[in-house]
Amino acid sequence: MILGNDPVLLTPGPLTTSPATRQAMLRDWGSWDAAFNRITQSVCADLVDIVHGGQAYVCVPMQGSGTFAVEAALGSLVPADACVLVANNGAYCERMLRILERLGIAHVALPLAEDQPVSADMIEAAFAREARITHVGLVHLETSAGLLNPLDQIAAVCLRQGKRLIVDAMSSFGALPIDLRLGGIDALVSASGKCLEGVPGLGFVIVRRALLEASGGRARSLALDLYDQYQYMRETTRWRFTPPTHVVAALRAALDQFQAEGGQPARGARYEQHCAVLVREMRRLGFVPFLPPEHQAPAIVTFHAPRDPAWQFDAFYQAVRAEGYVLYPGKLTRGETFRVGCIGAIDVNEIHNVVAAIGRAIDSLGWRV
Numbered sequence: 411m412i413l414g415n416d417p418v419l420l421t422p423g424p425l426t427t428s429p430a431t432r433q434a435m436l437r438d439w440g441s442w443d444a445a446f447n448r449i450t451q452s453v454c455a456d457l458v459d460i461v462h463g464g465q466a467y468v469c470v471p472m473q474g475s476g477t478f479a480v481e482a483a484l485g486s487l488v489p490a491d492a493c494v495l496v497a498n499n500g501a502y503c504e505r506m507l508r509i510l511e512r513l514g515i516a517h518v519a520l521p522l523a524e525d526q527p528v529s530a531d532m533i534e535a536a537f538a539r540e541a542r543i544t545h546v547g548l549v550h551l552e553t554s555a556g557l558l559n560p561l562d563q564i565a566a567v568c569l570r571q572g573k574r575l576i577v578d579a580m581s582s583f584g585a586l587p588i589d590l591r592l593g594g595i596d597a598l599v600s601a602s603g604k605c606l607e608g609v610p611g612l613g614f615v616i617v618r619r620a621l622l623e624a625s626g627g628r629a630r631s632l633a634l635d636l637y638d639q640y641q642y643m644r645e646t647t648r649w650r651f652t653p654p655t656h657v658v659a660a661l662r663a664a665l666d667q668f669q670a671e672g673g674q675p676a677r678g679a680r681y682e683q684h685c686a687v688l689v690r691e692m693r694r695l696g697f698v699p700f701l702p703p704e705h706q707a708p709a710i711v712t713f714h715a716p717r718d719p720a721w722q723f724d725a726f727y728q729a730v731r732a733e734g735y736v737l738y739p740g741k742l743t744r745g746e747t748f749r750v751g752c753i754g755a756i757d758v759n760e761i762h763n764v765v766a767a768i769g770r771a772i773d774s775l776g777w778r779v
């Protein structure tokens with residue numbers, strides 16, 4: 411892939427995009443322009459298709475980063491008398507809890523370690539302990555560590571027990587299989603700038619149409635009112651407030667490339683290969699992944715930092731950055747770690763190259779792994 415002299419972003423978003431995606435941003439669109447609004451509609455239709463939502467689900471886009479869309483979903487879909495269970499195994503779960511706190515929505519946290527996926531049994535046991543739980547908020551792929559939570563099993567429990575399920579699928583959407591036809595998922599949230607390889611700037615909620623249509627007047631926020639955005643768009647084809655036009659155009663181009671690549675199975679397979687090569691070659695340098703392979707999702711890998719007392723993420727970052735690769739700091743509460751992303755418009759050569767760059771950086775800093 412031709413990347414020019416720009417650094418390769420091995421981060422969980424923003425990430426490296428293709429020249430064709432960036433090219434799509436080289437023109438201006440008006441928000442009343444019918445051609446632009448058709449792009450929005452086609453993007454939304456394709457997003458629903460990726461997760462097999464059919465006619466039962468609609469996609470509502472929301473301006474802002476992914477968190478805005480998570481907040482819009484929770485604040486617009488959860489009724490006043492509800493109580494949301496959130497399994498907490500990382501920073502994005504924690505963020506969901508903080509959103510609920512701010513919105514004044516009752517919630518129950520299920521605390522877990524950052525390397526411990528939540529199981530369907532744990533969710534079911536929480537339902538048994540706390541009868542007031544009506545909803546589950548689940549982070550599918552906890553990007554803090556790169557941890558995968560078992561979405562299908564949890565959706566099955568929610569379906570069986572009659573609980574609503576709102577899923578933050580931010581860093582899994584497009585890369586991992588998600589099938590709304592299985593039932594159990596009421597709303598799924600993701601964003602333009604993660605595994606779809608668009609640029610950052612819009613989130614979206616794919617929600618059961620009937621649930622959304624019953625949610626009018628419920629939102630705790632004017633700007634993040636999902637129902638209003640949906641209604642206004644349905645009536646006028648336009649976004650309710652200024653749309654992120656260039657982001658939408660770039661996402662259209664990114665989706666065209668996603669489809670040409672072979673859709674989710676192909677995207678997931680490419681990331682799996684990146685992840686496998688990354689872990690294997692980093693192990694060869696002496697680095698140990700934080701997660702066991704069975705819990706590792708192919709989006710981002712957390713590694714323990716070298717035990718060398720001189721270890722400093724900033725110096726490491728700068729040395730690898732000088733070779734053209736941007737890494738990510740750790741986001742764990744315990745222990746020194748750093749992260750390397752597997753996602754973005756890159757091929758496996760970039761993974762070989764970044765590991766080589768990491769090896770040289772460690773040598774030049776005089777550290778022992």
Ligand SMILES: *Cc1c(COP(=O)(O)O)cnc(C)c1O
Pocket residue numbers: 422423475476477478480502549551552553578579580581601
């Ligand atoms: C990226 C991400 C978000 C959204 O974060 P923003 O900084 O708002 O883009 C939410 N949840 C998960 C799991 C993520 O990876």
